[in-house]
Amino acid sequence: MSPQERVPVGIVGASGYGGIQLVRLLLEHPMVNITYMGGSGSVGQNFADLYPHVAHAVNLPIENLEPEAIADRAKIVFLSLPNGLASKIAPKLLAKGCKVLDLSADYRFTDLQTYESWYKESRADAEVNSKAVYGLPEIYRDRIAGADLVGCAGCYPTASLLALQPLLKQGLIEPSTIIIDAKSGTSGGGRQPKTNLLLAEADGSLAAYGIASHRHTPEIEQICSDLAGQEVLVQFTPHLIPMIRGILSTVYAKLRDPGLVKEDLLTIYKSFYRNSEWVQVLPKNTFPQTKWALGTNLCYLGVEVDSRTGRVIVVSAIDNLMKGQASQAVQCMNIMMGWQESLALPRLTFYP
Ligand SMILES: NC(=O)C1=CN([C@@H]2O[C@H](COP(=O)(O)OP(=O)(O)OC[C@H]3O[C@@H](n4cnc5c(N)ncnc54)[C@H](OP(=O)(O)O)[C@@H]3O)[C@@H](O)[C@H]2O)C=CC1
Numbered sequence: 065m066s067p068q069e070r071v072p073v074g075i076v077g078a079s080g081y082g083g084i085q086l087v088r089l090l091l092e093h094p095m096v097n098i099t100y101m102g103g104s105g106s107v108g109q110n111f112a113d114l115y116p117h118v119a120h121a122v123n124l125p126i127e128n129l130e131p132e133a134i135a136d137r138a139k140i141v142f143l144s145l146p147n148g149l150a151s152k153i154a155p156k157l158l159a160k161g162c163k164v165l166d167l168s169a170d171y172r173f174t175d176l177q178t179y180e181s182w183y184k185e186s187r188a189d190a191e192v193n194s195k196a197v198y199g200l201p202e203i204y205r206d207r208i209a210g211a212d213l214v215g216c217a218g219c220y221p222t223a224s225l226l227a228l229q230p231l232l233k234q235g236l237i238e239p240s241t242i243i244i245d246a247k248s249g250t251s252g253g254g255r256q257p258k259t260n261l262l263l264a265e266a267d268g269s270l271a272a273y274g275i276a277s278h279r280h281t282p283e284i285e286q287i288c289s290d291l292a293g294q295e296v297l298v299q300f301t302p303h304l305i306p307m308i309r310g311i312l313s314t315v316y317a318k319l320r321d322p323g324l325v326k327e328d329l330l331t332i333y334k335s336f337y338r339n340s341e342w343v344q345v346l347p348k349n350t351f352p353q354t355k356w357a358l359g360t361n362l363c364y365l366g367v368e369v370d371s372r373t374g375r376v377i378v379v380s381a382i383d384n385l386m387k388g389q390a391s392q393a394v395q396c397m398n399i400m401m402g403w404q405e406s407l408a409l410p411r412l413t414f415y416p
């Protein structure tokens with residue numbers, strides 16, 4: 065297919081970490097052609113000025129956010145912007161017939177009051193929001209297939225929900241006992257300078273943050289409640305780890321049947337994810353490392369049971385910029401467009 069025959073795609077927030085990962089993936093995608101890049105501080109520069117190492121592959125200007133102009137040039141638009149901006153642009157893009165994938169949190173919540181109270185932003189797009197689908201294909205593939213607007217899942221929620229899904233769907237745990245202990249590399253904080261992400265501040269140190277208050281808590285709870293068919297509250301504690309990319313999420317919960325052993329759980333997990341090529345359930349006594357997932361769309365899961373405490377423990381590893389962000393958005397696009405789901409999605413790490 066020549067570039068002119070491919071579907072034109074726009075990336076808004078192209079200069080950021082999500083933006084450059086989207087560029088990398090979409091340049092390798094056989095069905096799309098990047099025709100528009102948008103931003104704010106980088107407007108007027110060329111993408112290749114910001115990332116000279118990709119100048120041989122792409123050299124588009126970064127332009128102002130003008131929904132009418134974007135819709136004239138693109139049929140699919142990725143919004144990779146700080147929270148609170150997508151909800152101002154997406155309704156206009158949708159009205160012009162675009163399909164929209166938002167990488168921020170704006171379209172992840174079915175209940176806008178929850179979004180407003182956790183994100184301290186008021187919203188005037190309830191009707192549009194009601195049509196958004198949560199972008200985690202291993203949970204909502206069928207809904208994504210019919211959607212025009214996808215609110216791609218957050219990074220910590222992706223790792224944690226893929227670990228929890230079989231347990232909640234099959235009623236294997238007491239939902240009120242869920243504890244999620246998660247660690248992220250510093251790229252999770254984005255490319256904009258922040259003091260706590262400086263090498264001199266983050267290197268050689270490990271710290272919890274957002275304890276009992278992180279904004280991913282209600283997102284995880286919303287999907288857990290849907291999976292369990294009852295209201296679920298979780299204890300979620302994220303940590304900043306002195307490395308660049310990757311998330312490791314360790315999930316704990318009490319088993320309803322204390323007689324279950326790890327072999328039972330492994331059989332359940334392998335069967336549950338047998339048709340999910342992006343979720344790799346590891347063999348007995350094997351637990352994931354974040355470096356295995358780097359640069360890939362994979363989520364690795366390791367499963368254990370502590371018969372002494374009656375708890376199941378699931379360890380989940382993803383690349384926060386890939387399955388936690390950009391490649392998951394491309395996976396959602398493939399499903400929305402009815403294309404082969406794996407198009408342009410890396411399955412092998414570049415790490416040794
Ligand atoms: N980093 C991660 O691990 C993950 C991030 N996300 C979410 O994805 C979104 C993007 O994150 P990330 O790529 O890390 O962020 P970055 O900080 O790296 O990039 C943000 C982008 O937004 C653009 N931007 C900022 N303000 C405006 C504005 N007012 N108008 C237009 N463009 C603007 C910037 O453009 P410019 O340089 O031109 O100002 C930049 O391209 C966020 O909502 C984040 O929460 C989701 C999952 C994981």
Ligand SMILES: CC(=O)N[C@@H](CCC(=O)OP(=O)(O)O)C(=O)O
Binds near residue numbers: 168169248249252253
């Ligand atoms: C290390 C770090 O700062 N991580 C970010 C989460 C990453 C992110 O951008 O969150 P979304 O997945 O919701 O977009 C944070 O804790 O807010």
